[in-house]
């Protein structure tokens with residue numbers, strides 16, 4: 001057990017779970033939240049201001065709603081000598097800006113992206129991607145591991161957020177697809193709980209295809225394969241017609257078909273479905289860390 005001091009700014013659902021994990025790990029935890037009532041029952045010292053909380057510890061973990069809130073919370077605080085670990089969701093630009101502010105104000109900065117829900121923080125089902133100061137990861141490794149698996153990328157603080165927006169885009173695509181599947185099931189008198197095992201079984205069998213597609217996209221090599229653009233264009237047209245006929249259209253399917261249509265119009269109908277990525281403006285490869 002250790003009593004190293006750690007500060008947590010923000011006690012929403014995630015921040016509270018982080019603070020509890022540090023307490024369980026034996027740390028001496030100081031917290032601040034805009035609404036002080038959220039600290040009730042937490043075995044931590046409750047500060048009256050962000051400045052007071054930051055003064056209490058070298059490691060400062062920030063988990064508030066968004067990056068504007070993170071900036072507001074930190075704005076007038078003396079952060080010299082502090083290690084700021086910000087797990088608030090942010091865009092790459094926002095992470096870069098806060099990292100610059102931290103450097104200008106004498107602090108180390110690490111941006112995190114959390115892949116867990118509050119209930120799984122500190123379990124095997126929790127991992128956090130970090131980028132920014134490697135010194136913070138080395139110095140605070142044992143504390144960070146209390147939250148979940150530590151996956152450090154590189155020194156560019158914006159990289160974790162760049163991974164995060166791509167991963168979260170994939171997540172919402174999946175969740176949107178599930179909700180549409182549920183609506184279609186209901187429209188056909190099928191209980192969603194009865195459909196879901198079938199859907200999960202197919203998604204599980206399908207998911208290795210993502211690694212195949214990733215290789216094709218990174219190599220910009222789309223010849224052959226089992227899933228041609230032309231076949232998928234036909235399948236999407238059928239699906240879009242069926243969902244409209246059943247009164248549950250979903251614009252995301254039209255958008256996906258438009259990506260496919262564009263590649264076929266350019267003469268690539270026999271190529272792999274993965275080529276549809278080329279229809280996204282601005283998605284062509286750029287040097288790692290550029291921007």
Ligand SMILES: NC(=O)c1ccc[n+]([C@@H]2O[C@H](COP(=O)([O-])OP(=O)(O)OC[C@H]3O[C@@H](n4cnc5c(N)ncnc54)[C@H](OP(=O)(O)O)[C@@H]3O)[C@@H](O)[C@H]2O)c1
Nearest residue numbers: 010011012013014015034035064065069088089114117118
């Ligand atoms: N929950 C998850 O499963 C999860 C998973 C991964 C990542 N995240 C990310 O983690 C961050 C926090 O999520 P959460 O679930 O903890 O959100 P939440 O439960 O909605 O809590 C939001 C927190 O932000 C504070 N806040 C909002 N605006 C503020 C401001 N202007 N100044 C100071 N504090 C402000 C709130 O304070 P009050 O209590 O005073 O309102 C509260 O502590 C988000 O960026 C979220 O995207 C969450």
